[in-house]
Amino acid sequence: MKMEDGANKIMRQSEQLALFSSMQGGLTRAYLTLEHAQAHQQLGTWMQQAGLETWQDSVGNQWGRKVSANPTLATLIIGSHSDTVSNAGKYDGNLGVLLGIEALHALADVELPFHVDVVAFADEEGTRFNTTLIGSSSVAGCFQPDWLKVKDKQDVTMAEALESFGLQANLVGSDARNAQETLAYLEVHIEQGPVLEERDLAVGVVTGIAGAKRYQFTLKGMAGHAGTVPIDMRQDALCGAAEMILAIESYAIQHDVVTTVGKCDVLPGAVNVIPGEATFTLDIRSLKQHILESSTVELLAQLKKIAQRRNLTVQSEQLYQAQAVPCDPKLQKLWAEVVATETGTPAFYLASGAGHDAMVMTQITDIGMLFVRCEKGISHHPREQVLQDDVGVALDCLIGMINKMASEYTK
Known part of the structure; x- marks a missing residue:
């Protein structure tokens, strides 16, 4: 049986993931809801099929790990978020998670000198509790205990929601990562703007987050x-x-x-x-x-x-x-080299006007981001769309970036 093309698989999985929604005829997936649990169960299955070890952390993030037989370096983390705004598109956040899983699937038989973790952060948008970046804040060790008291529209506190979800509020953040054990954080995300489309480019290297x-x-x-x-x-x-x-x-x-x-x-x-x-x-x-x-x-x-x-x-x-957050110059350079190799054209650099989990992960490690073109720059909207060919380019770039980091960081 012929193996399914990676980009085609990701597009299919994006459609499937969008079914886990509290909204009839649209996509809304908020933190610590039934839809959150369903989506992460599905992501966990796909992670396992990619050969990854899986677990859920103290705040409800879903993790998968490509284990290195002889890790000599700290762990490389690749991630984005799985939650959505109300009446969302299918690719904001979710595309980055699926790209991470598929990249590690493609590298299943490649031995790397470090563990590679892919993470689906459970809350970046703040749709339920109006407190953004909950998932990455827990991982980066900057979760604010006062957030546990914040209530949703039904007067349910975050602490109560965590307990109902099967987690323990008093343990949130207890499994945070630190700088010593984290090599870098990579995130691939749709641009959410029109610049790449205007220049007819599939991907671009992010210089920083405004x-x-x-x-x-x-x-x-x-x-x-x-x-x-x-x-x-x-x-x-x-x-x-x-x-x-x-x-x-x-x-x-x-x-x-x-x-x-x-x-x-x-x-x-x-x-x-x-x-x-x-x-x-x-x-x-x-x-x-x-x-x-x-x-x-x-x-x-x-x-x-x-x-x-x-x-x-x-x-x-x-x-x-x-705070404004710059992307690490060395990671920008590596991304640029990979983009040039995979596309045959020099990399284009652009800034992010939107916030991302990467801006929190900079608390513990260097960050590097790659943007993927989205149609007309539309995001946070059902019309959010990407091209399958662009997804293929982004996947090749992420695979190339992991390989390049394995080479560069062991010199």
């Missing part, structure tokens, strides 16, 4: 009758927010940052009442941490001036922050 800050702003003015208060006497909170939002866009165009205002609410929200209060969010990102810091300070100052000029009060609350 840092991010998120804020909520509350502007207060004075509500009033829409027909009786003259325009030049108003304290219109929504007009103030509109000017601020345009200032944010203008600032991003002129500086090395990406900004998004994704939510805006108005009170009292009536057609014939001047808005007395407006709230909006700001997401600001940069690959360079110092630029992120300075840009945030400058933008907050600009917004304050707009509020003062319009006789509005403005309050800001920081909701989230993540």
Whole structure:
């Protein structure tokens, strides 16, 4: 019987994995749910079929290991996440896990000087508890105990959900890895953006993951009758927010940052009442941490001036922050050499504007990422799509990267 092509197998498995969903007619798979258990059971089966030793860790991540008969180095970890956003696509996170399993299957008869682990992180998206990167945080030793108290929409705490899942909340993170036992972390992921498609490239080498800050702003003015208060006497909170939002866009165009205002609410929200209060969010990102810091300070100052000029009060609350994380230069170089070999063209480098498990794994080891082209850059959406040929290129690159690391790290 002819062996199934690796890329074709991964595409088929992606479809099969998408069936483990709490959503009728779509894909939603959240942390510590029945669908999480079903998906990881299936991944465990595929890992075993690839010749890997398997286990579930203290936080519900699924692991598979290609055992080295004589390991002389720390363990290489390859991974991504298996959970999804609500109404998701099939490839965000999951593709990287399946590529890792299939790469080790292809290398089943190759002796390596180190163990290689592939991991399906159980939660990266934060869909259930609104706390992201739970799986990788546990592995990297930075799981926050306070997360155990966080509740989902049904008022179930994470600790209670862990116990119901068959895990012990008091043991979460007890099996964390450390720098001494970890050689490096590799992650292959769909780009979630349009750059590779625009350049007609199957894959690209990631230079780093942008840092991010998120804020909520509350502007207060004075509500009033829409027909009786003259325009030049108003304290219109929504007009103030509109000017601020345009200032944010203008600032991003002129500086090395990406900004998004994704939510805006108005009170009292009536057609014939001047808005007395407006709230909006700001997401600001940069690959360079110092630029992120300075840009945030400058933008907050600009917004304050707009509020003062319009006789509005403005309050800001920081909701989230993540440090910019560079990918290891040596791993970037190795990825680039592999990409050039497998594609016959020089590697293209690009940054990640989205967060990934790799940004947490940098707490314990060097990280290296490879992006795979996705159609029109669409992600976190049912229309998320990849080309089978591109998956084949990514698989060949990952296999080549493992072999190259086996050679380079034993020199």
